[in-house]
Amino acid sequence: xxxxxxxxxxxxxxxxxxxxxxxxxxxxxxxxxxxxxxxxxxxxxxxxxxxxxxxxxxxxxxxxxxxxxxxxxxxxxxxxxxxxxxxxxxxxxxxxxxxxxxxxxxxxxxxxxxxxxxxxxxxxxxxxxxxxxxxxxxxxxxxxxxxxxxxxxxxxxxxxxxxxxxxxxxxxxxxxxxxxxxxxxxxxxxxxxxxxxxxxxxxxxxxxxxxxxxxxxxxxxxxxxxxxxxxxxxxxxxxxxxxxxxxxxxxxxxxxxxxxxxxxxxxxxxxxxxxxxxxxxxxxxxxxxxxxxxxxxxxxxxxxxxxxxxxxxxxxxxxxxxxxxxxxxxxxxxxxxxxxxxxxxxxxxxxxxxxxxxxxxxxxxxxxxxxxxxxxxxxxxxxxxxxxxxxxxxxxxxxxxxxxxxxxxxxxxxxxxxxxxxxxxxxxxxxxxxxxxxxxxxxxxxxxxxxxxxxxxxxxxxxxxxxxxxxxxxxxxxxxxxxxxxxxxxxxxxxxxxxxxxxxxxxxxxxxxxxxxxxxxxxxxxxxxxxxxxxxxxxxxxxxxxxxxxxxxxxxxxxxxxxxxxxxxxxxxxxx
Numbered sequence: 179x180x181x182x183x184x185x186x187x188x189x190x191x192x193x194x195x196x197x198x199x200x201x202x203x204x205x206x207x208x209x210x211x212x213x214x215x216x217x218x219x220x221x222x223x224x225x226x227x228x229x230x231x232x233x234x235x236x237x238x239x240x241x242x243x244x245x246x247x248x249x250x251x252x253x254x255x256x257x258x259x260x261x262x263x264x265x266x267x268x269x270x271x272x273x274x275x276x277x278x279x280x281x282x283x284x285x286x287x288x289x290x291x292x293x294x295x296x297x298x299x300x301x302x303x304x305x306x307x308x309x310x311x312x313x314x315x316x317x318x319x320x321x322x323x324x325x326x327x328x329x330x331x332x333x334x335x336x337x338x339x340x341x342x343x344x345x346x347x348x349x350x351x352x353x354x355x356x357x358x359x360x361x362x363x364x365x366x367x368x369x370x371x372x373x374x375x376x377x378x379x380x381x382x383x384x385x386x387x388x389x390x391x392x393x394x395x396x397x398x399x400x401x402x403x404x405x406x407x408x409x410x411x412x413x414x415x416x417x418x419x420x421x422x423x424x425x426x427x428x429x430x431x432x433x434x435x436x437x438x439x440x441x442x443x444x445x446x447x448x449x450x451x452x453x454x455x456x457x458x459x460x461x462x463x464x465x466x467x468x469x470x471x472x473x474x475x476x477x478x479x480x481x482x483x484x485x486x487x488x489x490x491x492x493x494x495x496x497x498x499x500x501x502x503x504x505x506x507x508x509x510x511x512x513x514x515x516x517x518x519x520x521x522x523x524x525x526x527x528x529x530x531x532x533x534x535x536x537x538x539x540x541x542x543x544x545x546x547x548x549x550x551x552x553x554x555x556x557x558x559x560x561x562x563x564x565x566x567x568x569x570x571x572x573x574x575x576x577x578x579x580x581x582x583x584x585x586x587x588x589x590x591x592x593x594x595x596x597x598x599x600x601x602x603x604x605x606x607x608x609x610x611x612x613x614x615x616x617x618x619x620x621x622x623x624x625x626x627x628x629x630x631x632x633x634x635x636x637x638x639x640x641x642x643x644x645x646x647x648x649x650x651x652x653x654x655x656x657x658x659x660x661x662x663x664x665x666x667x668x669x670x671x672x673x674x675x676x677x678x679x680x681x682x683x684x685x686x687x688x689x690x691x692x693x694x695x696x697x698x699x700x701x702x703x704x705x706x707x708x709x710x711x712x713x714x715x716x717x718x719x720x721x722x723x724x725x726x727x728x729x730x731x732x733x734x735x736x737x738x739x740x741x742x743x744x745x746x747x748x749x750x751x752x753x754x
Contacts, residue, residue, distance in 0.1 A: 230750045231707070233412030233462065235665060235718040237730065238420070240441045241362075242312045244734040245720040246319070247403045247453075249393050251309060251384040255439040258282055258290065260302035261366065276302045288438035289380035290367055306366040307439075309384070310338070314722075315357045318736050322387040325351040331370035331379040339363035352387075382438075398452060403735050407719055409747055412492060413454060414462035414664065414715050420444035421497045423505045424466040429473045447477065451484045461485070462492035462555075462664075462715070465537050467499065467506035474537055478544040478552075487548070492713075494555040494591070494664065495537045499530035500565065518574045527568035531556065531583035532575045538586055556584060557591040557664055560646060561638075566590075566653055590659040592650050594666025594706055594714055596643050596698075598627040600686070603673040604635040610678055613685050623685075624694045627668075628701060638669070640701055647709035654710075661710055665717035666702070667742070668695070671727045683725035690728040692741065699745035707753060716746060 237245050241256045248254065260282065262273040281300045283292045294300040310319060322342075325333060327349060335341050338357045345352035355363050371378035385393050392401075407413065416422075420443060426432060433446045440446070454461040463481070465474055481491060496506045507526055510533075514525025522528075538554035545552050558566040570584040584590070599605055600623060612619030626632045630639030647661075654661040670686035672679045689695065706714050721730035731743040 230409055230411035231714065231753045232410055232703070232746055232750050233414060233460070233713055233715040234407060234410040234731070234746075235414040235416060235715055236407070236418050237718040237721045238417035238441075239445055241307075241309050242722075243720075244313060244317060244722055244736075245403065246400050246735050249385060249389050249397055249400060251323070251386075252382055252438075253440045255307040255309060255365075255384075255441060256311070257307070257439070257442050258284075258288075259306045259308070260300070261304045261306045262302050263304060273301070276300075278302050285378075285380070287380075287434070287436045288442075289378065289382075290370055291376075291378045293367070293370060304366055304368050306364055308337070309363045309365070310355070310357060311362040312722075313357065313361065315359075315361070317357065317734060320356050320358070321354070323353050323355055324383075324385045324387055324390060325353060325365070326381075326383040326385065327351075327379055328381040329370065329377045329379040330372060330375075332368040332372075333379070333382075334366045334368045336364035336366065337362045339365065381436075398449065399456065400735065403720075404457065406732065406735055407459075408457065409750055410459060412460040412462055412713060412715065413450075413457070414464075414492070415445070415450050416462070416464045416494075416497050416664075417718065418445040418450060419464055419466075421464040421466065421506075424468065424496075426466040427468040427470060427473065429470070429476045432473070447480055448484070451481065454489060455484075455486045458486065458489070460490050460492060462494065464494050464497050467496040467509055467533075471536070471540060474540045475544060478541045482545055482548070487551075490551045490553055491541075492553045492555055492589070492662075493537065493541050494557065495530065495534040497664075498557070498559075500527060500559045500562070514574075522574065524568045525574070527565060528572045528574045528583075531569040531572035532580075534569075535572075535575070535581075535583040535586060542586070553588045554586065555589045555591050555662065555664065556587045556659075558650075560592040560650070566650075570653075570657060584657045584659065587659060589662045589713075590650070590654040590657060591662045591664040592646075594643065594647075594663040594702065594711075595669035595717075596627060596638050596640055596667075596702060597669040597671070598623075598630055598639040599633050599635050599637045600626065601669075601671045601673055601682075602633070602635040602637075603676055605633045606673070606676050606678060606682065608633055609682055609685065613681065619685075620689065620692055620694070623689055624692070624698060627689075627698055640698070640705060643702070644705040644709060647706055647711060651710035660712045662713045662715070663706065663711060664715055666706075666714055667699070667716050667731075668728070672725060679725060687723045687728050690723060690742065694741075696741035696745045699742055700749055703745070703749045703753075 237243060239254050241254055258279060260276045260278040262276050278300050282290060285291050290305050293304060333351060335353050338360050339353045339355050342352045342354060367379055433440065433443050435446045435448050450461060498504060499506050499510045501507055510526035510529045514529030515522055518525050534556045541552045542549040556569065558569055570582060572583040576582055600609060612622050622632060626639060628640050630636045630641055651661050668690060670689060672682040672686060676682060703714060716731060718729050720732045720735050722733055731746055732740055
């Protein structure tokens with residue numbers, strides 16, 4: 179998601195409610211379920227998101243996420259798990275995961291058409307999926323849920339989920355979920371299509387009982403989620419689209435709304451357009467690195483046809499096609515060297531620049547007289563001086579008779595992350611000494627984040643970042659492009675080789691929750707503005723903090739606020 183020279187760990191675990199900013203004291207870890215029905219914030223009453231200076235990256239959809247964006251929770255389910263609870267063979271007794279997903283009998287949208295017969299080769303006898311895995315027990319999602327489905331068969335429930343047989347009927351099970359004693363809610367297909375008529379269980383939906391009317395009225399999105407992202411002008415769908423390592427290539431194989439879950443191959447375009455229209459927010463789409471021209475063309479056509487015509491669109495080719503943790507970078511090198519020669523070590527940069535230019539041309543052509551609505555983004559590796567020349571100038575492509583890749587683009591994108599070097603392995607002993615100093619150690623850490631100068635290996639403090647912003651602002655100006663940040667915010671991640679990784683990670687989570695992070699964020703954003711930056715996309719909206727990073731502005735969609743979230747809102751309010 180971000181630069182090669184920065185750690186790249188972003189997933190979720192262990193939720194704690196951070197501290198109530200207005201009170202100035204730490205809260206308990208409980209999240210009061212009464213906070214689910216949030217009133218409109220003062221900001222949302224006074225500031226339209228069309229005036230906002232900031233955008234937000236939406237965190238990836240999954241069963242371990244606390245984003246909870248959809249009314250239908252089944253859209254965030256894990257992929258099917260092949261389970262064996264039968265005694266039909268000696269090697270298959272209560273095996274939770276037989277790892278036979280490649281043997282599943284699925285329809286085009288991923289619904290299970292049949293289960294193996296006793297004489298069939300597969301070991302598994304049933305199929306299951308799970309929700310709310312690794313979600314803290316005090317997350318306010320307990321309560322009554324409706325399991326709606328089409329077809330014939332038997333669904334069973336486990337872990338934190340229990341069926342209420344007295345309220346259930348065919349096509350509509352009622353379950354109660356209580357996470358106070360165990361993690362996760364299990365739904366298991368024990369039998370499907372028992373009469374072998376082709377009427378297998380499908381279109382399974384999981385709706386909170388209190389949201390039934392909303393669902394019947396056609397609403398898709400959790401209203402609390404909508405409120406939390408309401409202030410932001412632009413929504414970057416990179417993680418929703420599963421851009422990193424994407425396998426999407428042909429348009430006919432793209433995810434569609436009927437898909438069993440969106441957690442595996444990404445959220446459908448129709449759903450992203452619907453969210454953008456409902457929020458009146460500009461979408462930021464990332465084209466898959468293997469996408470054919472036809473895929474890109476059809477994608478653009480659908481956006482033009484269905485998106486609110488008053489909204490602009492940011493479009494970017496893949497994500498960080500220089501980060502060797504991602505398959506798209508390896509693919510770019512292969513494609514670039516196949517085109518320009520095995521000796522071209524920078525071929526991945528130039529191939530990325532070429533495909534960005536080609537992508538932009540397709541989008542602009544499809545939008546015709548509305549082409550000014552399409553904001554084509556070309557990015558660079560922020561801390562690698564000279565990378566931008568390979569990408570923007572792309573001399574191999576130019577030598578074939580084409581224009582430099584930056585010509586025709588609209589925006590030049592970098593990251594806006596800061597960490598003050600706190601996660602560097604060489605700084606570990608100093609960080610541990612700060613941990614032992616209590617509040618004074620926290621103050622030292624924030625001094626390092628803002629100004630640097632306290633650690634042996636010192637980089638990317640706010641002072642350092644401002645200089646980087648200025649350098650890239652000059653590059654953008656010289657190319658006639660506006661400077662944007664595709665991702666940014668704090669970047670506190672402990673080195674995975676650090677023997678005290680867990681201890682340091684806990685300290686970094688504490689820093690993220692500290693009230694001083696509010697002023698630190700405001701300074702970051704003010705520096706960005708003063709340097710000449712325009713749209714700044716925070717990474718990300720909502721996610722659980724863990725040793726891989728504390729990326730979310732909020733730790734749960736049901737958390738009222740946080741120092742980071744409050745700073746983002748206040749900056750938008752003061753800088754329309």
